[in-house]
Amino acid sequence: MSDGNSINEESKAFDERMRQRITNGHIPDLRRTPPTPWFYNNPWRHPHFVNKVMGEYYRFVKAQIPFAGARVLEVGSGPGHVTLELARDGFQVTGLELSPYSVEVARQFAAENPYTDGFGNLEYLSADFMTWDSPQKYDAIYFLLSLHHFDDLDAVLARCKQHLQPGGILIAVEPARDWLTPTEMTFAALIRLLLSNYGGWYQAAPLPQTQDDLQTLVSDLLEEYREAADKGEALQSPHDNSSHASAMLAALRSQFEEIAYAEGFAFLPRIIGGIRGEDEAQIMRTADLLSLFDAFAVTNHILRPGVYQFAGRLPAP
Secondary structure, three states: OOOHHHHHHHHHHHHHHHHHHHHOOOOOOOOOOOOOOOOOOOHHHOHHHHHHHHHHHHHHHHHHOOOOOOEEEEEOOOOOHHHHHHHHOOOEEEEEEOOHHHHHHHHHHHHOOOOOOOOOEEEEEEOOOOOOOOOOOEEEEEEEOOHHHOOOHHHHHHHHHHHEEEEEEEEEEEEOHHHOOHHHHHHHHHHHHHHHHOOOEOOOOOOOOOHHHHHHHHHHHHHHHHHOOOOOOOOOOOOOOOOOHHHHHHHHHHHOEEEEEEEEOOOHHHOHHHEOOOOHHHHHHHHHHHHHHHHHHHHOOOOOOOEEEEEEEOOOO
């Protein structure tokens, strides 16, 4: 993201996306989000799914922050669900977000927060990180599914260094869509087809009759996962997929001393919200099983990850 028109298009896309979600009952709060049937295949459909996916991201970020009460900046804070939770844990948090409407939403739900014991500090700002100058330095800066929207990684990381305290921590939880292969999508296809065949998927999926049918399905799924959009659906924003995991990790590792790294979610985020069943308990059991299977397959190098989690320390000058 560099020129003004480009940034305005990105901001507008996220404004529109967030307005649609809020209008349809979305509450971006890790503790207070309700079941939201409007989401047809998204972890935000149910609090249990939110904990499995967004909760996992949050727990990694929190574990890397170096000390209690640290000053923390999220770049691309969206509607504020992770910044809010960190403030509840006593951190001094700033959320920086390009989308003005997302900042409006974040402030609204922060103002309604009923969990005030031990609350730290929380502020939201609408600005472009690449031109914004902070009045303070931070103990930790993190990107949660936002770094891949930047194309000039060296420039982004240079700005992070400007805004970090000596020895500060940089955290990135980002998609690894370029690592996914037909192998992961074959598993995803099988899971969706089995669920659909027994009424456990949000839509009826026609059963393939030939290997060519299966090949088409796997190819379609690979495109869906790599673009993070259903077939025929527009990308979430003009700059989605501006950088891929291999390039992001190379840049991060070249400029920060790695202190933590983890891989995860070969297929889960684009399946868990689509599960249906006879009763809620059955749906939760299925979600838990698929979550366990995904983690097992990635940990044992059976499937490649679709997400990476990195933390690095700013080297001493």
